[in-house]
Amino acid sequence: MNIPQQYALPLVALAVLLLPGVSRILRIPAVVSEILFGVLLGRSVLRLEFGGDWLPFLAEFGFLLLMFQAGMEIDFSTLRQQSRGQIFFQILFFLATLGLSFLAAFMMGSGMFMALVLSTTSLGLVMPTLREAGLNKTELGQNILIAATLADFLTLFGITFFILFVRYGISWHFILPVPLFFGFGLMLKLGRLWAWWHPAQAEQVLGIREDSQEIGVRLCIALLFLFVGVSELVHLEPVLGAFLGGSLLSYTFREKANLETKLSALGFGFLIPVFFIHVGMQFDLSNVLSLSQIIFTAKLLVCALGVKLIPSLLLLFRGRKVREVFQTGFLLSSRLSLIIAAASIGVQNGLLTEDTKDAIVFLALITCFIGPTLFRAISGTPVSSGK
Secondary structure, eight states: OEEOHHHHHHHHHHHHHHHHHHHHHHTSOHHHHHHHHHHHHSTTTTOOEESSSHHHHHHHHHHHHHHHHHHHTOOHHHHHHOOHHHHHHHHHHHHHHHHHHHHHHHHTTOOHHHHHHHHOOOHHHHHHHHHHHTOTTSHHHHHHHHHHHHHHHHHHHHHHHHHHHHHHOSSGGGGTTHHHHHHHHHHHHHHHHHHHHOHHHHHHHTTSSOOTTOHHHHHHHHHHHHHHHHHHHTTOOHHHHHHHHHHHHHHHOSOOHHHHHHHHHHIIIIIHHHHHHHHHHHOOGGGGOSHHHHHHHHHHHHHHHHHHHHHHGGGGGGTOOHHHHHHHHHHHTOOOHHHHHHHHHHHHTTSSOHHHHHHHHHHHHHHHHHHHHHHHHHHTOOOOSOO
16 A cells, blocks of 8 residues: 555654653663564555655665764773783674584585675664663663674674675775774874864863754764765765764764764664654565575574674673573674665675575574663663663
8 A cells, every 4th residue: 555655754753752651661771672573564464555765765764864963872982991911802792603604504505795794793783772771871871882883883894895895806996995993093183183272172072061953963964974975986885974974073083972963863763763754664574484484584584683692691700690601692692774775785795695694584584683671671670662
């Protein structure tokens, strides 16, 4: 059924308003309720089609804003306080995940690309779940955030360069993104110097001073699209550009709480829920209900949980409790936007079949439900209405 734009937009806006209350009643994360609402509306159940291109646009904007805010969540002061041993541990944690992913992909008869797909997590789910539980500023929360950041960041790098290699082999295209990374490093240095020499202007950008023009919000949006545009020019994934833009802002300005609040109102207040609803609408349940697909998805699920839960046992050597080990493992097992994007990229480049892609999307929907839910069940914290 085709729903005209004048009815579809109010329907989605009303859902964004009411779903946090529903999730509180059902004691599930708001993200999960938004995806399930999308599944109800979309190809799997009601098969509603919305007129116009506004929903894909808002959803893509919400996804980029989500990754930008994920970059802003990185506490660089905490990173600098990490000892060499802690940094070594985080790298060891990722390498263990990557090694197990290669083993799992080999056992399933899949290639290297599937190993990269299994290595992903969902920073976009980890970040709001930690915020919702009030743990994003705790030591455990920062450790989980760093592990998720490394997994998403390094996996994005791996997928990007693997695709460049598949497309072009070893050529100048393969090193085209390198200037972007040098430019990013240069902007980090220049940004910190500017904030140091111009504290009054920096306070205006950060919203510490009253500013009716909202220069800080304008700067964030401009920075987001600047990095997304440059990423596309050098054949990098736009989500990586958005993440780099948020990281630049986080590194440049330490006192950014007011600016984060304003961006959260824009992102988590509307655009990011629209992204999750759109993800649910794109999923077609009928594609994964055959026996062979169910068995394949079950194998994927076991592998997806194993490659995150087994490395989490390393936390026991860092003095963490068993409860925190399982909290970390289940939350890092959450997959959503990045794994779906990786599956689409795999199909476009002939590295995955359509059936495998549907199984991966189903896996993302399962893990995005059980990951945050089990994390909250183990922690025993109540579900708040917001994110």
